[in-house]
Amino acid sequence: MNSLGNVFSFISKDVVCKIQILENFLSGENGSHYVTIQSMVKYELENDLVDLTKRCSHPESGCRTLLRLHRALRWLELFLERLRTSSEDSKTSVMCSDAYNESLAHHHPWLIRKAVGVAFCALPGRNTFFDVMNAGDHTQVVALLGESLPLISEVYQITEDLYAKNNLLELP
Numbered sequence: 001m002n003s004l005g006n007v008f009s010f011i012s013k014d015v016v017c018k019i020q021i022l023e024n025f026l027s028g029e030n031g032s033h034y035v036t037i038q039s040m041v042k043y044e045l046e047n048d049l050v051d052l053t054k055r056c057s058h059p060e061s062g063c064r065t066l067l068r069l070h071r072a073l074r075w076l077e078l079f080l081e082r083l084r085t086s087s088e089d090s091k092t093s094v095m096c097s098d099a100y101n102e103s104l105a106h107h108h109p110w111l112i113r114k115a116v117g118v119a120f121c122a123l124p125g126r127n128t129f130f131d132v133m134n135a136g137d138h139t140q141v142v143a144l145l146g147e148s149l150p151l152i153s154e155v156y157q158i159t160e161d162l163y164a165k166n167n168l169l170e171l172p
């Protein structure tokens with residue numbers, strides 16, 4: 001994302017920050033509970049470490065932090081599927097914002113949605129995008145996306161089911 005330009009830095013900073021929160025749990029004194037998503041959910045719920053209705057004593061639990069990344073993974077899946085099936089003249093900004101409106105936008109306030117909309121306008125074209133991915137020629141990139149998307153989808157579904165089962169999909 002950083003190679004796409006400065007306008008994306010507020011997005012990548014948020015992602016890096018959230019990954020760091022999870023890495024800190026994993027390397028902390030209770031790290032053994034953070035080895036899998038399943039064990040993290042069980043540990044945090046059993047020990048009342050998750051703010052379920054309002055952010056108060058545990059504003060950055062593993063469960064709520066992962067939920068934000070999980071929602072972003074859905075955006076990524078929708079976007080990459082559009083990219084994979086796009087034609088030469090398709091616009092990345094349209095693919096990106098359609099995927100965003102179908103996923104993450106439901107969870108973001110007005111101000112963030114506007115800022116993200118501005119960032120989308122600065123996205124490079126489809127060919128530059130494929131080059132930035134640095135995964136070979138465009139046919140190879142499309143093939144790679146075809147291989148990765150089912151895996152992204154599987155990971156997304158496993159987390160979605162686990163969170164749904166534990167009523168964690170709307171954590172504040």
Ligand SMILES: CCCCCCCC/C=C\CCCCCCCC(=O)N[C@@H](COP(=O)(O)O)[C@H](O)/C=C/CCCCCCCCCCCCC
Binds near residue numbers: 068069075172
């Ligand atoms: C070249 C290969 C394909 C694309 C590569 C990009 C891969 C990047 C993967 C994911 C990027 C999106 C990550 C967005 C995480 C957003 C998490 C989030 O929702 N955070 C908000 C809520 O957090 P809390 O306040 O509750 O802690 C936060 O408020 C928002 C921050 C910034 C806005 C994020 C908007 C994301 C829009 C979609 C990403 C567009 C990226 C375009 C680059 C192709």
